[in-house]
Amino acid sequence: xxxxxxxxxxxxxxxxxxxxxxxxxxxxxxxxxxxxxxxxxxxxxxxxxxxxxxxxxxxxxxxxxxxxxxxxxxxxxxxxxxxxxxxxxxxxxxxxxxxxxxxxxxxxxxxxxxxxxxxxxxxxxxxxxxxxxxxxxxxxxxxxxxxxxxxxxxxxxxxxxxxxxxx
Numbered sequence: 531x532x533x534x535x536x537x538x539x540x541x542x543x544x545x546x547x548x549x550x551x552x553x554x555x556x557x558x559x560x561x562x563x564x565x566x567x568x569x570x571x572x573x574x575x576x577x578x579x580x581x582x583x584x585x586x587x588x589x590x591x592x593x594x595x596x597x598x599x600x601x602x603x604x605x606x607x608x609x610x611x612x613x614x615x616x617x618x619x620x621x622x623x624x625x626x627x628x629x630x631x632x633x634x635x636x637x638x639x640x641x642x643x644x645x646x647x648x649x650x651x652x653x654x655x656x657x658x659x660x661x662x663x664x665x666x667x668x669x670x671x672x673x674x675x676x677x678x679x680x681x682x683x684x685x686x687x688x689x690x691x692x693x694x695x696x697x
Contacts, residue, residue: 555570555571555573556570557569557570557686557688558570558571558577559690560577560579560584560595562582562583562584562595562596562597562664563582563596563597563662563664564597564659564662565597565659565662565664565689566689566690567595567664567687567688567689567690568686568687568688568690569595569683569686569687569688570682570683570686571586571683572586572588572678572679572682572683574588575587575588575593575679576588582596582597583595583596584596585669586683588676588679589671590670590671591668591670591671591672591675591676591679592668592669592670592671593666593667593668593669593676593679593680593683594665594666594667594669595664595665595666596664596665597662597663597664597665598656598662598663598664598665621644621645622642622643622644622645622652623642623643623644623645623648624640624641624642625641625642625643625648625651626640626641627639627640627641632655632657632684632687633687633688633689635657635658635659635689636657636658637655637656637657637658637684638655638656639653639654639655639684640653640654640655640656641653641654642654650673651673651674652667652668652673653667653668653673653677653680654666654667654668655667655684657687659689666680666683666684666687668680
């Protein structure tokens with residue numbers, strides 16, 4: 531009977547601890563070229579500001595956010611831009627593409643893998659912001675371990691302002 535009386539408060543404390551909710555993480559505002567955006571960082575990720583390029587990291591996993599024009603000049607549709615970018619950047623095969631919207635702007639997600647082994651998956655998302663493209667992509671780390679964080683980052687993305695470009 532004493533054991534039962536001792537266990538009840540312990541179970542109650544465990545239940546209360548399990549019911550506690552984490553404080554919501556405030557969005558981080560990022561200026562990437564002409565794009566002013568806000569994103570909610572996934573739990574355990576930190577933001578590094580390198581000026582025109584922003585990097586999110588957790589351990590060895592890296593995600594980059596940057597204005598696409600800083601990646602080189604492009605013409606054509608978002609899909610064409612994405613494919614040209616991937617071909618120039620590194621030899622990768624396109625595993626899948628998907629078009630969707632991010633806060634009312636057209637976007638394309640491109641999943642790639644090494645063209646010889648079909649391993650080392652990466653994901654690229656290109657968002658059309660008034661003719662200027664914002665690129666988010668996985669840089670390093672095991673894709674399967676950061677896919678959820680990357681997708682939640684894209685889902686949380688909002689454009690806070692569109693600055694006029696000088697082009």
